[in-house]
Amino acid sequence: MDPIVIIGSGLAGYSVLREFRKRDQDTPVTLICADDGHFYSKPNLSNALAAGKSAEQLVSTPRAKMASDLKAEIVAHARVTAIDVAGRRVRWAGGETGYSKLILALGADPIPHSLAEPGSGKVFAVNDLQDYAAFRAALRPESRVAILGGGLIGSEFANDLAAAGYAVEVVHLGPWPLERLIPQEVGRALADALAEKGVTWHFGHTAKAIETAGEGIALTLDDGSRVEADIVLSAIGLRSRTQLAASAGLQVNRGIVVDKTLQTSAADVYAVGDCAEVDGQVLPYVMPLMQQARALAATLAGERTELRYPAMPVVVKTPALPLAVLPPAPGTEGNWRVDCSDAGICALYLDAGTVLQGFVLAGKQAAQRSQYAAKLGQPV
Ligand SMILES: Cc1cc2nc3c(=O)[nH]c(=O)nc-3n(C[C@H](O)[C@H](O)[C@H](O)COP(=O)(O)OP(=O)(O)OC[C@H]3O[C@@H](n4cnc5c(N)ncnc54)[C@H](O)[C@@H]3O)c2cc1C
Structure with a gap:
């Protein structure tokens, strides 16, 4: 057999x-x-x-x-x-x-950045251990890192690199980080929390050219502005x-x-x-x-079983502002209701009947994710 x-x-x-x-x-x-x-x-x-x-x-x-x-x-x-x-x-x-x-x-596979010169040795994507080893080996103590993409992976790396002492700039087409998953208020709070750690954001922009410049690399953005870096990390999806x-x-x-x-x-x-x-x-x-x-x-093992997903919040590993995200199902009609307090931000996605369809919890609130997950599909 x-x-x-x-x-x-x-x-x-x-x-x-x-x-x-x-x-x-x-x-x-x-x-x-x-x-x-x-x-x-x-x-x-x-x-x-x-x-x-x-x-x-x-x-x-x-x-x-x-x-x-x-x-x-x-x-x-x-x-x-x-x-x-x-x-x-x-x-x-x-x-x-x-x-x-x-x-x-x-x-x-990481989506390759169309402008990145293959083999330049300065543009990386990190999706497995080998990638990580190569990226880490290329970093020098004073390295400036430009991250392409401010989604989940780009934001997590921005936090990690900044915490490790590197100068980080993020070029992100969206108006705030993770804009497909989180509402503006939370996105702004995340951007601010990372900015406090030293991250510079370039929202609403893409890189139009990536060129070697001396020992480093220069990115020209779509508004003509330039970002200079030693290493580029592509995290565009x-x-x-x-x-x-x-x-x-x-x-x-x-x-x-x-x-x-x-x-x-x-x-x-x-x-x-x-x-x-x-x-x-x-x-x-x-x-x-x-x-x-x-x-x-x-x-x-012989017991035909159909997949049923429970509520599955995703934890975003940004210690500057930890997030727990449970996006509404695609196409769900509704609006965000956002409450901010000392305990963090609680953004609930509610339909017309105020039934909870998704949520984003930020800061200390993120620890409440199981409680909110249990309320999914119920009026709040
Ligand atoms: C930086 C980063 C941070 C993340 N953080 C989170 C998080 O905080 N929370 C979360 O929920 N998710 C997170 N994710 C996503 C999560 O890690 C992935 O969903 C998960 O690890 C995918 O596992 P996988 O086994 O499907 O794929 P992989 O881990 O990519 O494994 C694929 C395997 O297939 C093998 N393979 C491929 N093609 C072939 C072939 N032709 N022949 C033989 N072998 C082949 C590869 O060698 C590899 O062993 C993160 C992802 C990244 C990149």
């Missing part, structure tokens, strides 16, 4: 394996990954600089221990190049295996890795399209985590992928 094959050693791939082993100790599982397969928690990448952590220190469990703890064969440094759905096989340079069931946990699935004839859209059991358009092939699109939504966060992993593990 061929093993269950998981492709990907990120939080999604390892969570499926861990959850499956809680239910089934015997069925052979092979996990294949393009990286080294050591286990780490990706969210730590954006708060590790101030803590002085190296990439090696972010590894919480080495590959060999993952393999023995979870009774799996782990094939590292193997980039799968083809899936043969009809023949139930996957191939990589130098190897191939059959599968009884296949789980795609391929993650997402992520794109699900869909190409491998598409080449195998699976249905893809923004992500690899799956049904509520996480099954793709091919029988016995599933997708989880940042690469998966469930019900038209790609939710590139830890809580959704944990829910997906639990449901999928049950299905793989």
